[in-house]
Amino acid sequence: MAAGAVVLLIVAFLIRESVPALSTIGIGRFLHDPSWHPAGEASAGTFNLVPMLVGTLYLSLGALLLAVPAGVASAVFCQFYAPGRVAAVYRRSMELLAGVPSVVYGFWGLVTLVPLIRRLEPPGQSLLAGILILALMVLPTVALTAVAALAAVPRSYLQGAAALGLGRWATARRVALPAALPGILSGALLAAARAVGETMAVLMVCGNLVQVPSSLFDPVRALTANIALEMGYATAQHRSALFVSGLVLIVVIALLMALVERWGERADA
Amino acid sequence: MPEVRRGPDRLAALALWGIALGVMGTLGWILVDLLRFGLGGVSWSFLTEAPRDAGRAGGIGPILVSTVWILAVSLVVAVPLGVGCAAYLAEWAPTGAPLGRAVRRSLDLLAAVPSIVFGLFGMVFFSQILGLGFSILAGGLTLACMVLPILIRATEAGFRSAPQELRRGAAALGLSRGAALRHLLLPAAVPGLVVGLVLGIGRALAETAALIFTSGYVTRMPSSLLDSGRALSVHIYDLAMNVPGGEGNAYATALVLIVLLMAINGTASWAAEAWLGKGWTR
Amino acid sequence: MSRNRQVLWPFFSGVLLTTLLAACGPPGGGNSEGDALAGKVVLTGSSTIAPLMTEIAQRFEARHPRARIDVQTGGSSRGIADAGSGLADIGMSSRGLTTEEAAGLEAHTLAFDGVAFVVHGSNPVESLTDEQLLALYTGQVEDWSALGGKAGPITVVHRAAGRSEVELVAAYFGIEPEAIQADLISGENQHAIKTVAGDPNAIVYVSLGAAQRAAAEGQPVKLLPLRGIAATVEAVAATVGETYPLARPLLLLTAKGTALSPLAQAFLDFARSAENDDLIEALAYVPPPR
Numbered sequence: 001m002a003a004g005a006v007v008l009l010i011v012a013f014l015i016r017e018s019v020p021a022l023s024t025i026g027i028g029r030f031l032h033d034p035s036w037h038p039a040g041e042a043s044a045g046t047f048n049l050v051p052m053l054v055g056t057l058y059l060s061l062g063a064l065l066l067a068v069p070a071g072v073a074s075a076v077f078c079q080f081y082a083p084g085r086v087a088a089v090y091r092r093s094m095e096l097l098a099g100v101p102s103v104v105y106g107f108w109g110l111v112t113l114v115p116l117i118r119r120l121e122p123p124g125q126s127l128l129a130g131i132l133i134l135a136l137m138v139l140p141t142v143a144l145t146a147v148a149a150l151a152a153v154p155r156s157y158l159q160g161a162a163a164l165g166l167g168r169w170a171t172a173r174r175v176a177l178p179a180a181l182p183g184i185l186s187g188a189l190l191a192a193a194r195a196v197g198e199t200m201a202v203l204m205v206c207g208n209l210v211q212v213p214s215s216l217f218d219p220v221r222a223l224t225a226n227i228a229l230e231m232g233y234a235t236a237q238h239r240s241a242l243f244v245s246g247l248v249l250i251v252v253i254a255l256l257m258a259l260v261e262r263w264g265e266r267a268d269a
Numbered sequence: 270m271p272e273v274r275r276g277p278d279r280l281a282a283l284a285l286w287g288i289a290l291g292v293m294g295t296l297g298w299i300l301v302d303l304l305r306f307g308l309g310g311v312s313w314s315f316l317t318e319a320p321r322d323a324g325r326a327g328g329i330g331p332i333l334v335s336t337v338w339i340l341a342v343s344l345v346v347a348v349p350l351g352v353g354c355a356a357y358l359a360e361w362a363p364t365g366a367p368l369g370r371a372v373r374r375s376l377d378l379l380a381a382v383p384s385i386v387f388g389l390f391g392m393v394f395f396s397q398i399l400g401l402g403f404s405i406l407a408g409g410l411t412l413a414c415m416v417l418p419i420l421i422r423a424t425e426a427g428f429r430s431a432p433q434e435l436r437r438g439a440a441a442l443g444l445s446r447g448a449a450l451r452h453l454l455l456p457a458a459v460p461g462l463v464v465g466l467v468l469g470i471g472r473a474l475a476e477t478a479a480l481i482f483t484s485g486y487v488t489r490m491p492s493s494l495l496d497s498g499r500a501l502s503v504h505i506y507d508l509a510m511n512v513p514g515g516e517g518n519a520y521a522t523a524l525v526l527i528v529l530l531m532a533i534n535g536t537a538s539w540a541a542e543a544w545l546g547k548g549w550t551r
Numbered sequence: 552m553s554r555n556r557q558v559l560w561p562f563f564s565g566v567l568l569t570t571l572l573a574a575c576g577p578p579g580g581g582n583s584e585g586d587a588l589a590g591k592v593v594l595t596g597s598s599t600i601a602p603l604m605t606e607i608a609q610r611f612e613a614r615h616p617r618a619r620i621d622v623q624t625g626g627s628s629r630g631i632a633d634a635g636s637g638l639a640d641i642g643m644s645s646r647g648l649t650t651e652e653a654a655g656l657e658a659h660t661l662a663f664d665g666v667a668f669v670v671h672g673s674n675p676v677e678s679l680t681d682e683q684l685l686a687l688y689t690g691q692v693e694d695w696s697a698l699g700g701k702a703g704p705i706t707v708v709h710r711a712a713g714r715s716e717v718e719l720v721a722a723y724f725g726i727e728p729e730a731i732q733a734d735l736i737s738g739e740n741q742h743a744i745k746t747v748a749g750d751p752n753a754i755v756y757v758s759l760g761a762a763q764r765a766a767a768e769g770q771p772v773k774l775l776p777l778r779g780i781a782a783t784v785e786a787v788a789a790t791v792g793e794t795y796p797l798a799r800p801l802l803l804l805t806a807k808g809t810a811l812s813p814l815a816q817a818f819l820d821f822a823r824s825a826e827n828d829d830l831i832e833a834l835a836y837v838p839p840p841r
Contacts (some may be wrong), residue, residue, distance in 0.1 A: 098471030101531035152430030169281035193380035208736035224383040230624020233713030323602035510739040513764035
C-alpha cells in the first residue's frame with residue numbers, strides 16, 4: 001500500500017538521478033574499471049563500484065555474525081536468566097543504545113576504539129572497527145525484537161517443558177527459541193537492513209580507502225559512506241555516478257532478500 | 270522457571286551472563302565517556318537558551334523544540350499507517366498471498382535504504398516536488414518513511430503472537446472482523462507495537478543524514494511546521510564534525526538526547542498501553 | 552501498571568509543556584520601526600561556511616527583526632547548484648567553480664582558509680620540504696626515519712575526492728589527485744584532525760584554521776610550516792612579506808543576471824563588511840584584505 005508506493009518512488013528517484021551516468025558511462029564500467037576516481041567527464045574518470053560493494057557486504061555480514069548471536073543470547077538472558085530488576089535495566093539499556101545517533105557511535109569509535117585497534121595493527125581505521133561499531137548499533141534491534149518474541153511464547157509451552165523435566169537451558173534452546181524464531185528472524189532482518197544502510201558511523205571508522213580488504217585490519221569504504229563523502233562536492237556527472245551506486249546497493253539488497261526468502265521457504269517446507 | 274542444573278545448563282548460564290555483562294560493559298563504557306565529557310555542559314540554561322557562537326556557547330532550546338515537533342510529525346503519520354498495514358499483513362494477507370509478499374518485500378527494501386539516500390529523496394520529493402521546502406514537516410514525513418518498516422514488522426509480530434483462541438472465540442461470538450481487531454487483537458499486539466515504537470523512535474532521534482537535507486540547519490525557534498528547524502542529531506553532527514572546539518557541547522547534547530529518548534519511550538509505551546491496550550484481554 | 556503511570560505522567564506533561572511553550576514563543580518581530588527589510592533569505596551550500604554564516608545571520612537578524620535568514624547545508628555543490636537554479640538566494644562554496652559553473656554565477660569572497668599539513672604532537676619532525684611532502688604523498692617515502700623522525704610507517708591521510716583541499720594540494724605539487732597514495736581517507740575537517748590526533752604516525756592536510764584551533768584546545772596536533780613559513784592564521788592574512796602559500800577562498804555565490812531581493816542584497820553586503828571580521832576570526836578563518 002503506502003509503503004509499497006514509497007519504495008517505488010525511491011527507486012524511481014534513484015533511477016532518474018542515475019540515468020545521466022548510466023547513459024554516458026555505461027553499466028559495464030561500473031563493474032570493470034580499474035578503480036574509483038570519478039572526474040568531471042566520463043572519459044577521464046574511473047568508476048568501479050565492486051570494491052565498495054564488497055566492503056559494504058563484509059561490514060554488514062561481519063556485524064550480523066556478531067550481533068545476532070549476542071542479541072539472541074542477550075534476549076534469552078533477559079527472559080530466562082536475569083532476575084526481574086536486572087532484566088528491566090538491561091532492556092532499558094538496549095532501548096537507550098537504539099537511540100544513540102550514529103555520529104556519536106562513530107565519534108566514540110574514532111576516539112576510543114580505533115586507537116586500540118591501531119595498537120594491534122596500524123592504521124586502526126579498518127574493517128574490524130566498522131564491524132564492531134555496526135554490531136553495537138544493530139544489537140539492540142536484534143535483542144529487543146527477540147525479547148518480545150520470547151515473551152510471546154505461550155506459557156503452556158514452557159509449562160509443558162517443565163512438566164517434561166527439561167532444565168532451563170534446554171527449555172530455552174529447544175522450546176522457547178524455536179517458537180520465537182519468526183520474531184527473531186524478523187529482528188535479524190531489520191538489523192541487517194540497518195547495517196547495510198548505515199552511513200555516518202562507518203564513514204568515521206572504516207578508513208574509506210577504496211579497496212577490497214584482504215584482512216580485518218585493512219581500511220574499507222562502504223557504498224553508503226562513499227555517497228556521503230563525495231556528494232557534497234560532486235559535479236553533475238560524479239553526482240549521477242553516486243546515485244548509480246545507491247541504485248546498485250538497493251538492487252543487491254533486493255537480490256539478497258529474495259535469496260533469503262527462497263532459502264527460508266525451502267527450510268520451512 | 271526451571272532451575273539451573275549441572276553440566277550444560279551451568280555452562281549455558283555462565284556463557285549467557287558473560288555475554289550480557291560484555292554487552293552491558295561496552296554500553297557502560299560509551300555512557301561513561303558521554304558523561305565524562307558532556308555532563309559539565311548540561312544546565313538549565315543549556316536546555317532553554319538558543320545556541321551562540323556556532324553552538325559552542327548558549328544552549329539548545331530551539332533545537333529541542335524542533336526535534337520534538339519533527340518526531341511528533343513522523344509518529345502521527347507512521348503509527349496509524351503502520352498499525353493498519355501490520356494488521357492487514359497479519360490478518361488479511363496470509364504469507365502465501367502475492368500482495369502480502371510484495372508489500373513485505375518492499376518494506377524490507379525500504380528498511381535497507383541508506384539514510385543519506387532517504388535524505389536526498391526527501392529533499393527532492395517532499396521539499397521540492399511537494400513544495401514543503403526546508404521544513405519540520407518535510408523532515409517528519411521523511412522520518413516517517415524510515416520508521417514505517419520497523420513499526421510494521423514489530424507490530425505484525427505482535428499481531429501474529431495473539432493466540433488463535435482469540436480469533437476463534439470472536440468468530441464463535443459472531444464478532445465482525447473489525448470489532449475483533451479493535452477489541453481483542455490490537456490489545457494483544459500492543460507489546461509488539463511498543464517494541465516497534467521504541468525502536469522506531471530510537472531510529473528517528475538518531476537519524477542525521479536524512480534530516481540535514483529536509484528539516485535543515487536553522488537554529489531559530491520554529492513557529493510553524495513549515496519552518497526549518499535543526500534536530501538534536503544534526504546539531505551533534507555539526508558540533509562534532511564542522512565546528513572546531515564544538516565537542517564539549519556535542520557530548521552534552523548527546524546526553525540530553527538520551528534523556529529525551531528515555532522520556533519519550535516511557536511516554537510512548539504508556540500511551541500505547543493506555544489508548545490501544547484497553548480491550549477485553551486485559 | 553499504575554506505578555508506571557505515576558512515573559510517566561511527569562514526562563508526558565513535560566514534553567507537552569515544552570512543545571506548548573515553544574508554540575507561544577517569542578513574538579516574531581518586536582518593534583520594527585518601519586524597518587523596510589523584511590522577508591526570508593535562503594542560503595545553502597558548504598558545511599564549512601555554514602557555521603560562520605549562521606552567526607552572521609543571527610547578527611543581521613538582531614538588527615532587522617523582520618528579516619529571516621535561513622542557512623542550510625548540503626555541500627558546496629549544492630550551494631553552487633541552488634544559487635544557479637534559484638532554489639537559494641545565495642550559495643556557499645568552499646571549492647572553486649568549474650568554467651561551466653562560473654558562467655552563470657558571481658562569486659564574492661567571504662573569507663580565506665589556509666590549508667596546513669598536520670602531524671601528531673609527539674612527532675619529532677619540525678618541518679618538511681616540498682620535495683619531502685611530495686615523496687610522502689606519492690608513496691615514495693614510507694617510513695618516518697627517512698624524514699628525520701622516529702622510525703615507523705607513515706600513515707598518509709588523504710581527503711575525499713572533489714574537496715577543494717585536494718585540488719589545492721594537488722595543484723601545489725603539480726600532480727593529479729589520483730597520483731596521491733593514501734592509507735586512509737577522511738571526510739570533514741574534524742574527522743581528519745581526530746584521525747591524526749589518534750595516530751602518532753599520521754599526517755594529513757586540513758583547514759589551517761580548524762587545525763590551529765584544535766592545537767590551541769590542547770589536542771595533540773602540530774602544524775608544519777610550508778616553505779619555511781609557519782602555518783598560522785596571521786601568515787595567511789599577511790599581505791606584506793611572506794604569505795603562506797596554500798589558501799582557499801570561501802565564496803558566496805549569486806546568480807548572474809538575476810537581481811537579488813533588497814533584503815538578500817542588504818544581507819550580502821552586510822556579510823561581506825568588515826563588521827563581521829570578529830566572527831570570521833572566531834572560527835579561525837581569515838578576513839579578506841579590505
